[in-house]
Amino acid sequence: MPTPNGGDRITLWLKDGMASEHELWAIALKVERDHGDSGARHIAQKIGAAAIAGDWNAVTMWKAIAARLDQLRDPPNARA
Secondary structure, eight states, X not given: OBOTTSOBHHHHHHTXXXXXXXXHHHHHHHHHHHHGGGHXXXXXXXXXXXXXXXXXXXXXXXXXXXXXXXXXXXXXXXXX
């Protein structure tokens, strides 16, 4: 969700350090809830914007969130 100054609350909240495992999962779940099938696109946009800004910590964080979103959508136990 954008902040009044145009930033992203999640990115601003985690800007001072890498997110914990719990926080990464919480963000992945929020992206899934808020964006549904467009969640991967939303994360890709976040990664692109962070890369353009040279914020490599944010790129790493959003890639980690993307990996968790993939796990949410394709849990290992679902394969039979």
